[in-house]
Amino acid sequence: MASSIPASPTAEAWRRFRRHRMAVASLGVLALLVAAVVLGPLAWRVPIDAIDFSAMTQGPTLAHPFGTDDLGQDLLARMLYGGRISLAVGFAAMAMAVVVGVTVGAVAGISRGPVDAALMWLTDLFLSLPQLPLLLLVIYLFREQLKGLFGPEGGVFILIVLVIGCFRWMQVARLVRAQFFSLREREFVEAARALGATPWRLTWRHILPNALGPVIVAGTIDVAAAIIAESTLSFLGLGFPPDIPTWGRLLFDSKDHLDIAAHWALFPGAAIFLTVMAINFVGDGLRDALDPRRVLS
Amino acid sequence: MGAFILRRLALAVPSLLGISIVLFAVLALAPGDPFAELATNSNVPPEVREHLRASLGLNDPVASRYLHWLVAMLHGDWGFSFISRVDVTTLIWQRVPVTLGLIGTSQLLALAIAIPVGTLSAVKPYSWFDRIASTIALAGFSLPTFFTGILLILVFSIKLDWLPFVYRSDVEATGWRAVVEHVRQAIMPVCVLGLFQGAGWTRYVRSAVLDVIRLDHVTTARSKGLAERVVVTRHVLRNALIPVVTLVALQMPTVFGGAIVTEQIFRIPGIGSLLIDAILRNDTPVIMGVTFVFSVLVIVFNLVADLLYGLLDPRIAYR
Numbered sequence: 001m002a003s004s005i006p007a008s009p010t011a012e013a014w015r016r017f018r019r020h021r022m023a024v025a026s027l028g029v030l031a032l033l034v035a036a037v038v039l040g041p042l043a044w045r046v047p048i049d050a051i052d053f054s055a056m057t058q059g060p061t062l063a064h065p066f067g068t069d070d071l072g073q074d075l076l077a078r079m080l081y082g083g084r085i086s087l088a089v090g091f092a093a094m095a096m097a098v099v100v101g102v103t104v105g106a107v108a109g110i111s112r113g114p115v116d117a118a119l120m121w122l123t124d125l126f127l128s129l130p131q132l133p134l135l136l137l138v139i140y141l142f143r144e145q146l147k148g149l150f151g152p153e154g155g156v157f158i159l160i161v162l163v164i165g166c167f168r169w170m171q172v173a174r175l176v177r178a179q180f181f182s183l184r185e186r187e188f189v190e191a192a193r194a195l196g197a198t199p200w201r202l203t204w205r206h207i208l209p210n211a212l213g214p215v216i217v218a219g220t221i222d223v224a225a226a227i228i229a230e231s232t233l234s235f236l237g238l239g240f241p242p243d244i245p246t247w248g249r250l251l252f253d254s255k256d257h258l259d260i261a262a263h264w265a266l267f268p269g270a271a272i273f274l275t276v277m278a279i280n281f282v283g284d285g286l287r288d289a290l291d292p293r294r295v296l297s
Numbered sequence: 298m299g300a301f302i303l304r305r306l307a308l309a310v311p312s313l314l315g316i317s318i319v320l321f322a323v324l325a326l327a328p329g330d331p332f333a334e335l336a337t338n339s340n341v342p343p344e345v346r347e348h349l350r351a352s353l354g355l356n357d358p359v360a361s362r363y364l365h366w367l368v369a370m371l372h373g374d375w376g377f378s379f380i381s382r383v384d385v386t387t388l389i390w391q392r393v394p395v396t397l398g399l400i401g402t403s404q405l406l407a408l409a410i411a412i413p414v415g416t417l418s419a420v421k422p423y424s425w426f427d428r429i430a431s432t433i434a435l436a437g438f439s440l441p442t443f444f445t446g447i448l449l450i451l452v453f454s455i456k457l458d459w460l461p462f463v464y465r466s467d468v469e470a471t472g473w474r475a476v477v478e479h480v481r482q483a484i485m486p487v488c489v490l491g492l493f494q495g496a497g498w499t500r501y502v503r504s505a506v507l508d509v510i511r512l513d514h515v516t517t518a519r520s521k522g523l524a525e526r527v528v529v530t531r532h533v534l535r536n537a538l539i540p541v542v543t544l545v546a547l548q549m550p551t552v553f554g555g556a557i558v559t560e561q562i563f564r565i566p567g568i569g570s571l572l573i574d575a576i577l578r579n580d581t582p583v584i585m586g587v588t589f590v591f592s593v594l595v596i597v598f599n600l601v602a603d604l605l606y607g608l609l610d611p612r613i614a615y616r
Binding site: 022121124125127128129130131132133134136137138140141224228231232235236237238248251254255258259262265266269272273276277280281284 | 311312315316319320323324432435436438439440441442443444447448450451455547549550551553554557558561562572573576577579584585587588591592594595596599
C-alpha cells in the first residue's frame with residue numbers, strides 16, 4: 001500500500017479478514033441466516049402450529065416450500081421460528097461463557113499465587129467433567145423448578161443458556177490468563193503501574209483491551225459449539241418442548257419418519273450445519289485477522 | 298517409569314474428588330424432596346416423617362452426607378433401578394463393553410484419518426491437497442454427530458438398503474454370519490463418531506506438524522541426507538504427536554458426548570442410551586451411576602494420555 005498513514009487496528013484486521021475468502025462468504029451466509037430468522041416470520045405469515053391433516057408429511061411444494069410434518073404443520077414457518085431460538089441460545093450462551101471466562105482468567109492472571117492456582121484447578125476440573133451427561137443431569141433435576149419460575153419457554157431457555165455457558169468458559173479463561181501473564185510484564189503496563197494505576201484500572205484499561213483478540217476468536221467458536229449443544233439436547237428429546245420447534249427439536253421429531261419424510265430431517269439438519277460451518281469459518285478468518293504474529297503473504 | 302505412573306495415579310485422586318463434589322453438589326442443590334409425598338399424606342404424622350429422615354441421614358450436615366455418598370459410590374453400592382428393579386452396577390457393567398468398543402474403534406478410525414491427512418497437509422502447506430483437506434475437515438467438524446447419523450441412515454439404510462440402522466445385540470445368525478452381521482451393524486455408528494473426531498484432529502495434527510517441521514533438528518536431519526519419509530515419520534511426527542496426545546485427552550468429554558448421541562440414534566445398548574432412557578423415565582439411581590461412570594472414564598483416559606505422553610517424550614517420564 002502506498003499510503004503513509006498507518007491503518008487503524010480495525011481497518012488492518014478487516015483487510016486481513018478479507019483475504020480469507022471462505023470467511024467473507026461465510027459472514028454473508030451468516031448475515032442472511034440471521035436476517036431470515038429475524039425478518040422471515042414477518043414475511044412468511046403461516047402460523048407454526050396450523051394443523052392440516054390433508055397435507056401430512058408432504059415434500060416441498062409451493063404452498064409449503066420446505067414441506068410439512070406429520071401434523072401437516074408448515075416446516076418453513078417452524079424453522080424460521082425455531083431458528084430464532086437456536087441462534088439466540090447460541091449467542092446468549094457465548095456471552096455468558098465469555099463473561100465467566102474473562103472474569104476467571106483476569107482474576108487468575110492479575111492475582112498470581114494461591115488464587116491463581118485455585119482458579120486454574122477449577123478450570124482444569126471443569127475441562128475434565130463429562131459435559132453432556134452432566135448437562136443432561138442438571139436439566140433433568142432443575143427443569144421443573146425453572147419452568148415454574150419463568151414459564152415453560154423462558155425457564156428452559158434460561159436453564160439451557162446457563163448450563164451451556166457454565167461448561168464452555170474454560171477455554172476463554174485459559175486464553176485470558178495466558179495473555180495476562182505475558183502482558184503484565186510489558187513496559188506500558190509497567191509505566192501505568194509506576195504512575196500509580198490501581199490493579200483494577202490496570203486490568204480494565206491496559207491489559208484487558210490488549211488481550212481481547214484471542215477471546216473474540218474463542219467466543220465466535222463458542223457460538224457454534226453452543227448451537228450444537230442446544231441442538232444435541234433437543235435432539236435427545238431433553239431440550240425445548242415440542243411446541244418450541246428449534247432445529248434440534250425438529251430433527252428429534254423427524255427421526256422416526258425418515259423413510260417417508262426425508263425432507264423433514266434434511267432442512268433443519270442442513271440449517272444447523274450451514275450455521276455452524278459459517279461461524280467456524282468466520283472464526284478461522286478472525287484468527288487470521290487478529291493474530292498479529294501470523295504473517296500473511 | 299514406575300514412579301512416574303504412581304505420581305500420575307496420585308494426581309488423578311484430587312480430580313476424582315473434585316468431580317464427585319460437583320456431582321454431589323448438583324444432586325444436593327436439586328429441588329424436590331424424596332419425602333414430599335409423605336408431607337402431603339395426612340396418615341403419616343410429622344414425627345414419623347422426621348424420624349424417617351433422621352434414620353436415612355437426611356438431617357446430617359452436608360459434609361457427612363457427602364462422605365456417606367462417596368463411600369457408597371466407591372464401594373459400587375449404587376442402589377437399584379426404579380424401573381427394572383435390577384442392581385444399577387449390574388445394569389451398567391452389562392453395557393460398558395459396548396460403549397467402550399464403539400468409542401475405541403471410532404477413535405482408531407479417527408486417528409487413521411487424522412494422522413496421515415494432517416501430516417500430508419502440513420508437509421506442503423497451502424497446496425491444493427492442504428486447501429481441500431482443511432476445508433473438508435472444517436466442514437466435517439461442523440457436521441453434528443446427530444445429523445451425520447441421520448444422513449447415513451437415509452443414504453445407506455433407506456435409499457440403498459445396504460446396512461441395518463437398528464443395532465441388535467441378539468443377532469440370529471451363528472459363526473461367520475454372526476461376525477459379518479455385527480460388523481455390518483457397527484459400520485455406521487463407528488463412522489459417525491470416527492469421522493467427526495477425525496475431522497477435528499486433522500486440524501490439530503496439521504498445526505502441530507507445522508510447528509515442528511520448521512525446527513532446526515528437522516533441517517539437520519534433512520541435511521544429513523535422510524529420506525523425506527524418514528524425516529517426517531521419525532523426526533517430525535514423533536515430536537508433533539506430543540501436543541496432539543494432550544488435545545486428544547482434552548477432547549474425551551466431547552467424545553463421550555458424541556457416543557451418547559450415536560448410541561441413541563442407532564439404538565445401541567451402551568451406557569449412553571441407558572442414560573437417556575433413565576432420564577426419560579426419571580430413574581435417578583441409574584442416572585447418577587452412569588454419570589459417575591462417565592466421570593471415571595474421563596479420568597482414566599486422561600491418565601492413559603499422561604502415560605502415552607511419558608512414552609512419547611522421555612524427558613517427562615524420567616524427570
